[in-house]
Amino acid sequence: xxxxxxxxxxxxxxxxxxxxxxxxxxxxxxxxxxxxxxxxxxxxxxxxxxxxxxxxxxxxxxxxxxxxxxxxxxxxxxxxxxxxxxxxxxxxxxxxxxxxxxxxxxxxxxxxxxxxxxxxxxxxxxxxxxxxxxxxxxxxxxxxxxxxxxxxxxxxxxxxxxxxxxxxxxxxxxxxxxxxxxxxxxxxxxxxxxxxxxxxxxxxxxxxxxxxxxxxxxxxxxxxxxxxxxxxxxxxxxxxxxxx
Amino acid sequence: xxxxxxxxxxxxxxxxxxxxxxxxxxxxxxxxxxxxxxxxxxxxxxxxxxxxxxxxxxxxxxxxxxxxxxxxxxxxxxxxxxxxxxxxxxxxxxxxxxxxxxxxxxxxxxxxxxxxxxxxxxxxxxxxxxxxxxx
Numbered sequence: 001x002x003x004x005x006x007x008x009x010x011x012x013x014x015x016x017x018x019x020x021x022x023x024x025x026x027x028x029x030x031x032x033x034x035x036x037x038x039x040x041x042x043x044x045x046x047x048x049x050x051x052x053x054x055x056x057x058x059x060x061x062x063x064x065x066x067x068x069x070x071x072x073x074x075x076x077x078x079x080x081x082x083x084x085x086x087x088x089x090x091x092x093x094x095x096x097x098x099x100x101x102x103x104x105x106x107x108x109x110x111x112x113x114x115x116x117x118x119x120x121x122x123x124x125x126x127x128x129x130x131x132x133x134x135x136x137x138x139x140x141x142x143x144x145x146x147x148x149x150x151x152x153x154x155x156x157x158x159x160x161x162x163x164x165x166x167x168x169x170x171x172x173x174x175x176x177x178x179x180x181x182x183x184x185x186x187x188x189x190x191x192x193x194x195x196x197x198x199x200x201x202x203x204x205x206x207x208x209x210x211x212x213x214x215x216x217x218x219x220x221x222x223x224x225x226x227x228x229x230x231x232x233x234x235x236x237x238x239x240x241x242x243x244x
Numbered sequence: 245x246x247x248x249x250x251x252x253x254x255x256x257x258x259x260x261x262x263x264x265x266x267x268x269x270x271x272x273x274x275x276x277x278x279x280x281x282x283x284x285x286x287x288x289x290x291x292x293x294x295x296x297x298x299x300x301x302x303x304x305x306x307x308x309x310x311x312x313x314x315x316x317x318x319x320x321x322x323x324x325x326x327x328x329x330x331x332x333x334x335x336x337x338x339x340x341x342x343x344x345x346x347x348x349x350x351x352x353x354x355x356x357x358x359x360x361x362x363x364x365x366x367x368x369x370x371x372x373x374x375x376x377x378x379x
Contacts, residue, residue, distance in 0.1 A: 042331050042334050043329075043330030043331070044330075045334055046337045046338075049337065053341070100344065100348050104340075104341045104344050104345070107337075107340045107341070107344065108340060108341055111333045111340065112337060114333060115330045216348075220352075223355065223359070230363060230366065237366065237369055237373070241369070241373060244373060244376060
């Protein structure tokens with residue numbers, strides 16, 4: 001049965017092991033290799049998780065917007081139906097993982113802000129925009145889940161994701177344009193992390209989180225494909241049963 | 245024989261001196277404040293005030309040394325206090341991140357269970373249809 005093969009393909013058996021080893025390596029770097037930061041102390045170690053997750057979430061938001069444009073463009077092209085469905089599945093997979101990592105960013109951020117800035121939340125431009133973008137993509141997922149199966153929900157959701165794309169650019173430039181408490185650590189040349197253990201730990205964290213994100217997107221994509229195949233199979237079976 | 249003993253003892257004395265000197269340098273307040281620490285972002289490092297040679301009766305130099313020692317000690321205390329509260333937040337942040345990820349995996353697992361049930365239903369219906377089929 002084609003469904004059975006699909007189910008097998010949703011898993012890469014060795015990948016969780018590789019990711020587990022990667023996560024342990026990342027934690028080892030964060031807690032044992034990276035030096036203690038002078039100004040903020042131990043709490044600065046949140047940076048490695050927080051920024052890596054933020055990068056991932058922002059890239060996934062942009063990815064969802066681009067894939068949604070592709071989905072809408074290829075919607076009426078009957079020859080590109082397979083590509084259209086693939087773009088749609090990829091877009092929703094990207095959005096799910098983006099919301100997941102956006103949530104981690106919005107939780108770890110205040111936990112770092114409290115000891116560093118003295119308060120959990122400030123309505124500074126970057127934080128506010130990040131929160132709004134997160135809400136926008138939660139809206140995307142809600143539309144996908146409850147927008148109906150006739151395609152209207154999918155089209156509306158794609159529109160919402162396209163609106164979310166430029167918001168990511170604004171999050172990126174918010175500190176430079178409007179100021180705020182966030183440091184311009186990575187976005188500007190110089191004055192960033194000191195070369196050596198700190199930078200190495202950051203790159204290791206980024207690599208591990210990116211691998212994790214890639215695997216999650218792949219997993220979600222395969223699950224959506226399987227669910228669609230099952231829906232199609234149920235429809236065909238109902239027709240056959242009626243005919244019989 | 246005596247000379248070799250003397251040599252050995254002098255080597256030991258030197259080694260002890262190097263060890264004591266090294267430990268003094270490593271455990272001095274200024275080095276403790278710096279060891280294993282690096283600055284982050286554009287924040288400037290505050291240079292630790294250097295101790296000056298104070299001759300007996302040179303009260304100005306003595307006061308300067310006193311200030312320098314006070315600064316490094318207070319910096320050390322501040323760093324300890326920061327770490328004391330910071331470690332709690334650090335732990336909560338990492339725990340929260342892994343809990344969110346675990347929650348996501350739990351939801352994915354629930355959906356997987358639902359899909360498996362649907363697949364079993366599909367198989368059962370297909371088998372029923374095949375058994376009813378006269379061909």
